[in-house]
Amino acid sequence: MDFIRPDTAAVFSGSPLDRADEKRADADWIRGKIREKTTRFIAYCGLRPLMRRDPPYAIAYLSFGDIAADIEGGAVWVFLGLKKGRAYFAISLPAADPEHPPLHKAGEFQDVRAIAIQAAGLGKGTEAAMIGQGKSLLDWNTRRKFCSVCGAECEMARAGYLRRCTNGTCAAEHFPRTDPVVIMLALHEGRCLIGRQPKFIEDVYSALAGFMEPGESIEEAVRRELLEEAGIPVGRVSYVESQPWPFPSSLMIGCIAEALSDKIKLDENELEHAFWVEKAAIRDVLGGDRERHGFKLPPKMAIANRLLTAWAFSD
Amino acid sequence: MDFIRPDTAAVFSGSPLDRADEKRADADWIRGKIREKTTRFIAYCGLRPLMRRDPPYAIAYLSFGDIAADIEGGAVWVFLGLKKGRAYFAISLPAADPEHPPLHKAGEFQDVRAIAIQAAGLGKGTEAAMIGQGKSLLDWNTRRKFCSVCGAECEMARAGYLRRCTNGTCAAEHFPRTDPVVIMLALHEGRCLIGRQPKFIEDVYSALAGFMEPGESIEEAVRRELLEEAGIPVGRVSYVESQPWPFPSSLMIGCIAEALSDKIKLDENELEHAFWVEKAAIRDVLGGDRERHGFKLPPKMAIANRLLTAWAFSD
Numbered sequence: 001m002d003f004i005r006p007d008t009a010a011v012f013s014g015s016p017l018d019r020a021d022e023k024r025a026d027a028d029w030i031r032g033k034i035r036e037k038t039t040r041f042i043a044y045c046g047l048r049p050l051m052r053r054d055p056p057y058a059i060a061y062l063s064f065g066d067i068a069a070d071i072e073g074g075a076v077w078v079f080l081g082l083k084k085g086r087a088y089f090a091i092s093l094p095a096a097d098p099e100h101p102p103l104h105k106a107g108e109f110q111d112v113r114a115i116a117i118q119a120a121g122l123g124k125g126t127e128a129a130m131i132g133q134g135k136s137l138l139d140w141n142t143r144r145k146f147c148s149v150c151g152a153e154c155e156m157a158r159a160g161y162l163r164r165c166t167n168g169t170c171a172a173e174h175f176p177r178t179d180p181v182v183i184m185l186a187l188h189e190g191r192c193l194i195g196r197q198p199k200f201i202e203d204v205y206s207a208l209a210g211f212m213e214p215g216e217s218i219e220e221a222v223r224r225e226l227l228e229e230a231g232i233p234v235g236r237v238s239y240v241e242s243q244p245w246p247f248p249s250s251l252m253i254g255c256i257a258e259a260l261s262d263k264i265k266l267d268e269n270e271l272e273h274a275f276w277v278e279k280a281a282i283r284d285v286l287g288g289d290r291e292r293h294g295f296k297l298p299p300k301m302a303i304a305n306r307l308l309t310a311w312a313f314s315d
Numbered sequence: 316m317d318f319i320r321p322d323t324a325a326v327f328s329g330s331p332l333d334r335a336d337e338k339r340a341d342a343d344w345i346r347g348k349i350r351e352k353t354t355r356f357i358a359y360c361g362l363r364p365l366m367r368r369d370p371p372y373a374i375a376y377l378s379f380g381d382i383a384a385d386i387e388g389g390a391v392w393v394f395l396g397l398k399k400g401r402a403y404f405a406i407s408l409p410a411a412d413p414e415h416p417p418l419h420k421a422g423e424f425q426d427v428r429a430i431a432i433q434a435a436g437l438g439k440g441t442e443a444a445m446i447g448q449g450k451s452l453l454d455w456n457t458r459r460k461f462c463s464v465c466g467a468e469c470e471m472a473r474a475g476y477l478r479r480c481t482n483g484t485c486a487a488e489h490f491p492r493t494d495p496v497v498i499m500l501a502l503h504e505g506r507c508l509i510g511r512q513p514k515f516i517e518d519v520y521s522a523l524a525g526f527m528e529p530g531e532s533i534e535e536a537v538r539r540e541l542l543e544e545a546g547i548p549v550g551r552v553s554y555v556e557s558q559p560w561p562f563p564s565s566l567m568i569g570c571i572a573e574a575l576s577d578k579i580k581l582d583e584n585e586l587e588h589a590f591w592v593e594k595a596a597i598r599d600v601l602g603g604d605r606e607r608h609g610f611k612l613p614p615k616m617a618i619a620n621r622l623l624t625a626w627a628f629s630d
Contacts, residue, residue: 013532021543022582133530140529143487144463151461151468161528172458178527180495180566212493213476214455214564215448217328218557228336239554242533249529251495267337 006310010243011120011301015129017081017088024159030079033087034071037062042080042090042134043067048109049131057118059127060107066093067102070105075103078137080130080162090134092142112246113301120300128301134248137161139248140176147172179250182221183209185307186232188259188276192311193230194295195274204296208274209252222255229241230274231265234258240310243303254303256311321625325558326435326616330444332403339474342426345394345479347467348402349386350379357395357405357449358382359553363424364446372433374442375422382406382417383577393452393475395445405449407457427561428616435615447561452476455491462487494565497536500622501547503574503591507609507626509544510581510589519611522619523589524567537570545589546580549573555625558618569618597627 023029033039040061043050052060059238070093071077077091093103112135119128137160144163147154152167154174165172185207186193194205210225212218219237226232235258243252264274281293286309290296298304336342348354355376358365367375379386385408386392392406407416427450434443450530452475459478467482469489480487500522501508509520525540527533534552541547550573558567579589596608601624605611613619 008568010532012530013535015530015535019528022584028558075489120417122452129530133528144610146461146463146466148459148463148469148489151466153466154463174463175494175526176491178529180493202529211490212566213334213448214451214491214493215327215330215444215559215561217559218566218568219323220328220330244530244532246530251527251533253533269337 006306010170010241010303010306011116011128011253012132012244012246013242014126015081015133016126017130017133018083020079021161023082024079024161025157030159033079034077034089037063037088038085039064039068039087039089041077042131043086043103043106043109044090044092044134044138045095045109047092047135047139049134050103050107051110052107057115057122057127059131062091062102062106065102066106067093070094075107076138076141076156076160078134078141080137086253086263088130090138092138116301117299125215129244132244134247136178136244136249137176137205139246144174147174177249178244179210180212180216180218180221180253181250182225182243182253182255182305183207183307184222184226184237184255184257185311186226186230186234186257186259187311188262190283191276191278192308193226193232193259193264193274193276194297194308195230195271197270198272199231200272203290203294204260205274206252206298207307208271209230209304211250212253218253218255222257226259227255229267229270231263231267233260235260240307241303243306245303249293252303253288255309256307279312282299282308286312321556321621325556325560325618325621326431326443327447327561328557329441330445330448331397331398331441332395332445332448334396335394336476338397339394339476340472344371345474348394349392350402351402352378353400354379354402355403356382356392357403358418358421358444359405359407359449359453360410360424362407362450362454363426364430365418365422365448366425366430367422372430372442374446377406377421378415380417381421382408385409391453391456391475393449393456395448395452403445405453407453431470431616432614444559446578447559450561451493451559451564452491454561459489462489464497492564493559495527495533495568495580496524496560496565497527497540497568497570498522498618498622499537499541499552499570499572500626501541501545501549501572501574502626503577506577506591507597508541508547508574508579508589509612509623510545512535512585513587515587516611518605518609519613520589521613521617522569522622523586524619526565527568533568533570537572541572541574544582544585546578546582548575548582550575555622556618558621560618567618569622571622594627597623601627 147165150170154163462480465485469478
């Protein structure tokens, strides 16, 4: 199967940070870095990061002085990593106080999808990767206040990469989730399968996708999802590339799948419509010409767009 | 990079079951299936499945009559799937009562690793896949008694694939975890890198591996782990295959990585020793000749064995 692999990093990957895993357990080192003058904080409110007004789509970093009171007050924070000796953290602030002078001056809290759409358009993925890492980890820490084993409170450890049950007889350790999702382009005699979920924006179609389950390989999950959702039996499955997806914390695993039949049988709980489409039509729509074909495709930030582009422009 | 991909399914994959996702939410259908005469139950005690004494390494299926009292008593169970109309479930029984007649007659509770080692040796992966699916899902349900968001109790839904918070104002939904792990063979000028963790059995070496984190792609995780653990910078990363790994619920993502240097700098918290080794030595050790080289490799059930085999027997 001819297929040109994308040669740029997907949005939300390509972080410039060294995660410095070996430092996370060193509470003194972390405490020191938090208070260091050069350290930068990405502030979030409702998981929306604080972005500058000018230039657009640049993170409005805060320094320790700006958020010292929030840290004292127990705000959730995580260590993101190091770049040239400088430490980066993410911190979750309470509902935005418009009078909070550093925030007001620095910028505004923005939607991560909107930022990523713009970053992909500009070919600027690296800040989106840091924003995504922070969003996933803050979300996980916030939603993991209690131990799922015994119900007691958990406390944060390892700079946000571990939550430990405070009940001494339980003491369960909980690690951040990363949820693998398969997303695949089924191919059959020069055409590919696209479908739309009822929740999609009007006229938008995409590659089929689904969460992986315990007890299956990537290839099995691809086969199961295509059979479940569209009734399509699949032969060979090939991995193409992957992308971290911070909604809230998925790993998109992009594949192509050789369809053994083009007879679609929809699972109408999952998909509203699906159809086979030629390369030329995908190229038209990716190029902006939606009128002629009556469907839209996902934006460049999405791995589905990258799979479709790679396929439609290969021989 | 020449590389022969394995052409058999990895142990713990290749399940013969249709997971029948669309049936899980139909509580009446599930309740009916549980009580059906032909339905089979894999019983676990302490996450060890009940296996027959003869033939060895075959599941000792129970029927509803055998475990009706346990289901009445609130034992944790999950739906595994369908095969030719017959339903399969997994059920967790309390500490084995040696007087429990159906269990005593049927077989004994065995260790999943031991079963898988044997299954790989016999080329019988399909029952191991069902055993693994059941183990991962029972473990997850058992360790997810309480809601991590608010601390209230959760109740099982969707036949074991969803746990819902019973606190009406929270009502958080929790889905099973699948933890992606990268495991990679670093290659450099005809040699591959193997290392050992302190916890490994004496003399055993394997491919390096590590849990993925939120905010990174598969390729980035491979690069990070090799740099962190062995100081090896990496160029191209190629995906080979994946394997579900029910300890407790990982997805092993097997890759090969082009090392840009062979200069090892160990992270001694992670690895005790690592070294570069030629194909011929790997072939010897895989063939059973450990004496000459002084190291052992993981058993056939492990994806590391499959990566090493594929590499060592390619040109």
